[in-house]
Amino acid sequence: MSASLLEVSDLTVDFGAVPAVRGVDLAVRRGETLGIVGESGSGKSVTALAVLGLLPRAAAVGGSVRLDGRELVGLPDKELARIRGSRIAMVFQDPLSAFTPVYRIGDQIVEALRIHRPQGRAAARRRAAELLDLVGIPAPERALDSFPHEFSGGMRQRAMIAMAIANDPDILLADEPTTALDVTIQAQVLDVLRTAQRETGAALVLVSHDLGVIAGMADRVAVMYAGRVVETAPVDELFARPRHPYTLGLIGAVPRLDGRGGPLVPIPGTPPAPGTVTGCPFAARCPLVEDRCRTAEPALTGDDGHLAACVRAGELAARAPRPEEVYPVPPVPPAGRPGEEILRVTGLVKTFPVLKGTVFKRRVGTVHAVDGVDLAIRRGETLGLVGESGSGKSTTLYELLALTRPEAGRIDLLGRDTAGLDRAGTRELRRAVQIVFQDPMASLDPRMPVGDIIAEPLRAQAAPRAQIDRRIPQLLRQVGLEPAHASRYPHQFSGGQRQRISIARALAVEPELLVLDEPVSALDVSIQAGVLNLLQRLKAELGLAYLFVSHDLSVIRHLADRVSVMYLGHTVEAGTVESVFESPRHPYTRALLSAVPLPDPVAERARTRILLAGDPPSPRERPSGCPFRARCQVHALLDDARRARCEQEVPLPQAAAPGVDHLAACHYPDA
Amino acid sequence: MIGYLARRLGYYAVLLVVAVFLAYALASAALGPRTYFEAKQPRPSAAAVDRQLTALNINDRTPVTTRFGVWAEDLVLHGDLGRTIHDTSVNEEFGRRIWVSLRLLLVGSLLGMALGVAGGAWSAVKQYRLPDRALTILSFVLLSMPVFLVALFLKNGAIAAKDATGREVIPFVGYETPGLAGGVGAHLADWGLHLLLPTLALALGGLATYSRYQRSTMLDVLGSDYLRTAEAKGLTRNRALLKHGLRTAVIPMSTMFAYNFLALFTGAAFTETIFAWHGMGEWFIQAINEQDVNAVVAVNLFAAVTVLAAGFLADALHAALDPRVRY
Numbered sequence: 001m002s003a004s005l006l007e008v009s010d011l012t013v014d015f016g017a018v019p020a021v022r023g024v025d026l027a028v029r030r031g032e033t034l035g036i037v038g039e040s041g042s043g044k045s046v047t048a049l050a051v052l053g054l055l056p057r058a059a060a061v062g063g064s065v066r067l068d069g070r071e072l073v074g075l076p077d078k079e080l081a082r083i084r085g086s087r088i089a090m091v092f093q094d095p096l097s098a099f100t101p102v103y104r105i106g107d108q109i110v111e112a113l114r115i116h117r118p119q120g121r122a123a124a125r126r127r128a129a130e131l132l133d134l135v136g137i138p139a140p141e142r143a144l145d146s147f148p149h150e151f152s153g154g155m156r157q158r159a160m161i162a163m164a165i166a167n168d169p170d171i172l173l174a175d176e177p178t179t180a181l182d183v184t185i186q187a188q189v190l191d192v193l194r195t196a197q198r199e200t201g202a203a204l205v206l207v208s209h210d211l212g213v214i215a216g217m218a219d220r221v222a223v224m225y226a227g228r229v230v231e232t233a234p235v236d237e238l239f240a241r242p243r244h245p246y247t248l249g250l251i252g253a254v255p256r257l258d259g260r261g262g263p264l265v266p267i268p269g270t271p272p273a274p275g276t277v278t279g280c281p282f283a284a285r286c287p288l289v290e291d292r293c294r295t296a297e298p299a300l301t302g303d304d305g306h307l308a309a310c311v312r313a314g315e316l317a318a319r320a321p322r323p324e325e326v327y328p329v330p331p332v333p334p335a336g337r338p339g340e341e342i343l344r345v346t347g348l349v350k351t352f353p354v355l356k357g358t359v360f361k362r363r364v365g366t367v368h369a370v371d372g373v374d375l376a377i378r379r380g381e382t383l384g385l386v387g388e389s390g391s392g393k394s395t396t397l398y399e400l401l402a403l404t405r406p407e408a409g410r411i412d413l414l415g416r417d418t419a420g421l422d423r424a425g426t427r428e429l430r431r432a433v434q435i436v437f438q439d440p441m442a443s444l445d446p447r448m449p450v451g452d453i454i455a456e457p458l459r460a461q462a463a464p465r466a467q468i469d470r471r472i473p474q475l476l477r478q479v480g481l482e483p484a485h486a487s488r489y490p491h492q493f494s495g496g497q498r499q500r501i502s503i504a505r506a507l508a509v510e511p512e513l514l515v516l517d518e519p520v521s522a523l524d525v526s527i528q529a530g531v532l533n534l535l536q537r538l539k540a541e542l543g544l545a546y547l548f549v550s551h552d553l554s555v556i557r558h559l560a561d562r563v564s565v566m567y568l569g570h571t572v573e574a575g576t577v578e579s580v581f582e583s584p585r586h587p588y589t590r591a592l593l594s595a596v597p598l599p600d601p602v603a604e605r606a607r608t609r610i611l612l613a614g615d616p617p618s619p620r621e622r623p624s625g626c627p628f629r630a631r632c633q634v635h636a637l638l639d640d641a642r643r644a645r646c647e648q649e650v651p652l653p654q655a656a657a658p659g660v661d662h663l664a665a666c667h668y669p670d671a
Numbered sequence: 672m673i674g675y676l677a678r679r680l681g682y683y684a685v686l687l688v689v690a691v692f693l694a695y696a697l698a699s700a701a702l703g704p705r706t707y708f709e710a711k712q713p714r715p716s717a718a719a720v721d722r723q724l725t726a727l728n729i730n731d732r733t734p735v736t737t738r739f740g741v742w743a744e745d746l747v748l749h750g751d752l753g754r755t756i757h758d759t760s761v762n763e764e765f766g767r768r769i770w771v772s773l774r775l776l777l778v779g780s781l782l783g784m785a786l787g788v789a790g791g792a793w794s795a796v797k798q799y800r801l802p803d804r805a806l807t808i809l810s811f812v813l814l815s816m817p818v819f820l821v822a823l824f825l826k827n828g829a830i831a832a833k834d835a836t837g838r839e840v841i842p843f844v845g846y847e848t849p850g851l852a853g854g855v856g857a858h859l860a861d862w863g864l865h866l867l868l869p870t871l872a873l874a875l876g877g878l879a880t881y882s883r884y885q886r887s888t889m890l891d892v893l894g895s896d897y898l899r900t901a902e903a904k905g906l907t908r909n910r911a912l913l914k915h916g917l918r919t920a921v922i923p924m925s926t927m928f929a930y931n932f933l934a935l936f937t938g939a940a941f942t943e944t945i946f947a948w949h950g951m952g953e954w955f956i957q958a959i960n961e962q963d964v965n966a967v968v969a970v971n972l973f974a975a976v977t978v979l980a981a982g983f984l985a986d987a988l989h990a991a992l993d994p995r996v997r998y
Contacts (some may be wrong), residue, residue, distance in 0.1 A: 054899055077908050085905030092903075097896040100915045102922070102993045112904040147995055163904060 005030045005203055006051070006088075006171055011063040011073075013043070013050050018274050020046045022227040023063070025300065028171060033197070033204040035218030035235065037211060037250075039524035041271055043227040044207045048175050052088060053080045067171075086116040089164035089202075091193075093176040095156035099148035105132075106144025109163045116167045131162040134199060135192045138614075152615045154185035158192055165196045172197065175207045182388035182551060184612045187595035190217060191611060209524065211254050212554075212597030215239060216604040220305070223247050226271055226281035228297075233306035235601045243308035243316045245286050245326060252323020253529035254599045255558035259581065263332065264558065265323040266530035270494045280310070287327050288312050330533055333540040338561070339379035342513055342545055343400075347409035348373040350392075350399050354620060367619045369395040371569035371627075373409075374653065375547070377513065377562075382539065382546040384560030384577070386553060386592070390616055392569040393549050397515055400547075403429050414512065431461055434506035438518035440498035444490040450476075450501055451486030457508045475504040480534060496527035500534065507538070516548045520555060532559055553596050557581050562661070565589050568616060568627040571653065575662030585656060585664035587634040587671075626651050626667065634671050642668065672990055679986045683979045690979075694971035695739050698964050704729045704756055707962040727754050729964045742968070752972070753965035755958075761969045764954065769973065771846055772939065772950035774862075776977065779870045780935050783877015784928055790878055791885025792917050795893060806882060813879035818938035822872035822945040829868060843868055844947045869946045873938055877931070884927060888920040895919075922993045929985035933978050 004027040013021040021043040028034050038044040049055050051065050053072065065072040067087060072080065084090075092098040099108060109128040110121065119127075125144065132140035135158040148156060157177060164172055174193060178186035190213065197204050206217050214221055215235060222232040223244065231244040242248045252265030269285040279294040280286070286293065292311060300309040310316070349372065354365035370392040377383045387393045399406055403426050405419035412418075413429055421429065434457070437443040444453055451472050458468045473483030479500040490498055499519060506514055516535070520528040536559065539546060550556050556563055557577060564574040565586065573586040584590045591610040598604045612631045617623060629635045629646045638646070645667050653663035656670075704727070708720045715723070724730035728741050745751040752761040794803045813821065829843040842848070846865045851858060892898060893916065901911035940952030951970050958966035990996050 049899075052903060054902055081902070081905050081907040083905075084903055090900075090903040092896055092900060094896060098900045100897040100901065100919065102919055102995065103915075104994075111906075115905040149995065160900075167905075 004028060005068060006205075007064075007066040007069075008047070008051065009064045009066075011047060011050060011065060012061070013046050013055065014060045014062075015058055020059075020227055020274060021050065024224070024227075024229055026222055026229065026232075028203045028205055030170070031197075031201055031203055032219045033206060033217055035214035035221040036205065036207045036224060037209065037214045037221060038224035039209060039271065039526060041226075041274070042224040044224045045175050047224070048090070048173050048205065048207050051173065052084050052090060053077070054084075054090075082116070085112055085164075085169070086167040087169055088171045088173060089167070089169040091157070091160050091164050091172065091174040091177045094180050095153055095160050096148070096180075098160055099156065101148055103147075104144065105146050105148060105151065105159050109144075109159070109166055112163050112166045127166070128162075131166055132159065134165075135159070135162045135196065136188070137162070152185075153181050154188055154615055157181060157185075157189050161189070161192055161196050165200050165202070168200050169202050171205060172200075172202045173205045173207070176209065177206070178213060179209070183553070183595040184388060184591060185615070186213070187597075187609060187611055190597075193217070210597070211239075211250060211525070211599035212604070215599050215601040216597045218601075223250070226277060227274060228281070228309065229300060229307075230282065230310070231308040232300070233302075233308075237306050239599070239601050241306075241317060241320045243302065243306065243313040244282075244310045245288050245312070245316070246282050247308075248316065248321070248323050249285075249327055249526060251599060252327060253525045255529075255532070255552075255554040256600070257554045257557050257581070257593065257596045257598060258603065259557060263324060263329050264529040264532055265327040265329055266533055267327065267526035268530075270496070270527070288316075330537070332533060332536045335536075335540045335561075336380050336543060338381040339543075341376055341378050342414050343375065343377040343547070344412045345373060345375040345396075345400070345409065348375075348396065348399060348406055348411065349408035350395050351407060365620050366622075368569050368622050369619055370399065371622070372571065372650075373566065373569070374571050374574070375564055377545045377547060379512065379545050380539070380543050381562065382548055382560045384556035384563040385547060385549045385566065386551070386556055386563060387566035388551060388592075388616060390568075390619060391566040392619070393566055394517065395569075396566070397435070397517055397547070397549060401433065401435060401515065427461075431457075431509045432512045433515060434509065434511040434513075435515040435517060436499070436502045436506050436519045439522050440495060440502050441490065443502055444498060444505075446490055449487050449489055450493075453490070453501060454486070454505045454508055457505060461509050463509075471508060475508055478507065478538070479504045480530075494527070495523050496531055499523060499531050503531075503534070503538070507542070510542075511544070513545045513547065516546055518550055519548075521550065521552060528555075535559065553581075553593060565592070569619060570627050570665065571663075572628065572666070573662075573664045574653065575656075575660075579656070579660075579662040585662065585669040586628075586666045587632050588628050589664075591633060625649055626665075628666075634666075634668055638668065675990055675996065676983075676987060679983060683983055687975055687979055690975040691968070691972055692739060694975070695742065695968050696735055698967045698971070699729070699731070699735050699738065702959070702962045702964050702967065703731070704962045704964055705731055707756060727756065727758065727965070729756075742965070752969045755966050756961055756963040761965050764966070765969050765973070768949060768951050768954055771948055772943070772952065772973075773977075774846070774866065775869055775873065775943065775948065775950060776935065776939055778866060779873030779939070780877065780928075780932060780981075782870060782874040783935070784881060786874060786878040787881020788885050788917075788921060788924065791882035792889045792912075792920065794882060794886045795889035795920075796912065798890065798893075803886075810879040810882055813875050814883075817941075818872060818876055819941035819945060821875055822869070822942045825868045825872055826945055841867055846948050869942045869948060872942045872945075873935060876938060877935070880931060881924065881927070885920065885924055888923050889916065892916045892920040918992060922989060925985045925989040925992065928988070929978075929982040932981035933974070936974050936977065 006028040008024060008026040011021055011024040024047050036044045050061050061073055106125060106128050109131060110124040113124040113127055128144055129140040132143050137143045137155060137158055151159065178189050181189060208214050218235045221235050221238045222229045225246050231247045239251065242251060249265060249267040253267060255264055267285050272281050280297055283289050283293040298309045298311050300307045302308055302313065348370055350370040352367040352369055353363045354367060355361040356364045373396050375383060385393050400411060403418050403421060410417060414432055416425060454472055454475055455468045458471060472486050476483050476485055481497060481500055520531050523531060538544060548560055560577050563577050563580050565572050567588050573580060573589045580589065584593055591612045594610045610633055614631055617630060623630060625647045635643060635646050651665045651667045653665045656662040704724060705720060708715060708723055721730060728738055742753055745753060752765060755761055755764065790806055794806045797803045826843045829841045832840045842865045848861050851861050898911055898916050901915040902908060940955055943950040943952040944956060951973055954966060955970040
């Protein structure tokens, strides 16, 4: 007998001959939060789904899952359905696809209520409205009649949580509940999860790849790797004294917003393909590997609730090394001093018409995607462009790359105004500015060998054959790949390697400015660290300038020299990374920074958060005055006279002091 | 919803006028009623032929727009579809045949849709297992056979059954037993039995086509997150499949129902001929052979109205299944 509410022991899941989960043990106690952390393919989501019996039929589930001592594995669907949603409820990752698109939100919550507790429609509807109110959805009565597509991502996830807690479950299973959301929305949703947990007293099992989210939410953490739990411990213990080298590596690989934590520690290699492991699955990537690791897989052992599956766990526990003391950190050459300005954007504007009608299109509105953006980048410098989805980051990039006259404003690239370019000028600038996209799989032609992919920009510039043949091996080596890889196809590479190929392609024509559009957000943290280090090295070696777009502020903090923050098409703050991150002046920047969870449970508990209200307004509406005022925490506290200024006057970027490189577009900065 | 459907209806009305005019022009250009009369024995005089053609409003020496104007005026003001080439009323023939055809088309198409949706969904749920494979093979066999071949197979089967048992187990000629005694029940049973084979000939084609599409839309839905959510909140797999899966998977099919109706109509022409049903399809083939312009146009009008009605019903179905289209 144990005091555990949910007891998972020796759980296995096989898809045909491929083992996805290989003997997982977990225990969840009443009311606690268990964090399950791991990279893609570690089996964390499959484990969560297996608990509820939601895996596809092709999956063979073995082992045991006990809820209050009752075995769930092998239970018929009818019996399991009675438990799902009433005793164990689930919140999924992508709230857009998790609601049935053709039913109203209210009807879907009412359905969840009535499956488990037969009750009148009207009563269930009243309860559904209460639930929506609890999760902070404004005008819940009206929201009940909305369809899922009418909700924003954050609202949908709130509604999803409302549906999950509808029947007062004992356990809430949340599978990457905030991964698809922006950080300020993530902060809101995590807060709602806490509320939901408090109201229902449920235990929360939080599956996430994000160490920061786990650090802020979990009481205990289980780290998964290659289908097994490799370490489990109370959260403080795990982050302070990890006993498995993989956990240590993960902590070292995450860039930190507070600037602490030293250089990024990439974990070499990639996780093994499932089913190919003998011995410890981490052995091939482990800096502490010994011969015995390769023969037998170590068991999960330890004391005081801190277990690790490593033969050298005791050693790590005693020594408590920092990640960079265990993992080799590639030397990153210091960047040179920034040179002359190569890009200046002033007052950039881009609008899109909203059209209606099938045969005769008529304009019914305007999307102000970019509504006054200023940027400047010097040679050898990295400018981080930060903003949430819909803030106009991507449109800004595409306007830059279009090399044409902008709708309004001015773009100067390498000293030339893009409005007056002739053919030759366009051609020269095309070479000088290259881009790396977010999704390396989607941006590489799957039917082209890597060598051809890299050669394409050179061919487009009509480079001679001999030069192309010379360049390819050189480029591959430069990004940390083998020249022999040139004849392989993109699908033969891992995600991190593919992104390296994209970088090699961009570098082929020796650009001066590299535009990086979320280059690491599709990668797991252990891989991401390697790519970020590569980018830093390349910049120092080649004297490149980067325009680095990211929603991940920690990455920006780590990599950028200067940063520019966008909100609703406007540049709201810009300056050096130190000044913006240490002393943010715009209320939005302050909220944004406070929303980012730190991968450090002690620091995470200690800091104060600013929770922004609501969602960013639609770019179709163009608020008068300051674009941020509707959500602004400072504006809300101003007296009427000072408020009026925010409502009437668009704030212009102002330097903190004359000559200081730190602008903020706010009437009451530093308030 | 009403507003949306009213807009669609207006759009269909315009399409109907265009379709009918094009059918009229094409029939007038392609058919030669003059040669029909000239081939009569004894050969009538040119003036007599002209007179006859003019009386029937099918004289190729009158401009086609003028003829169409006269025809359309009669139709709109008096509901008159004109005279056949035998100088009988098109309306009378039309009235006799329309119910024969509608019965076949309605039952055939609805049965085909129902079988296709059910079969396709079932096939998807049982992907790569025996029921799926069996239905896939059956569908491809049926898809590779023209309707008239299927109809002939069915008819020959019925003949073989008759030969084997010595009595007509399933009727295969006509749409009712002539001179049948008995009450309403007996008549209905007789109609149903006569409907069986021709309907099946049409419905099997529907099953084959629709089930392929339904299978693939259903497979998309089977992997969807919302189906998993439906199960996670406590629906059993089967209830989740029906309520959240099938409903969304049928939506893209509704458009297909509308446009497949035309193919069905073509198929019905053969089916009627093979099973000796005196319906619109049979009339159409006959009328073309007899250079009977007004009869051909009448059948075309019928086809256009039924196809557009099917389209309208598909719109209504779409709007009912997916409430988002109303906005």
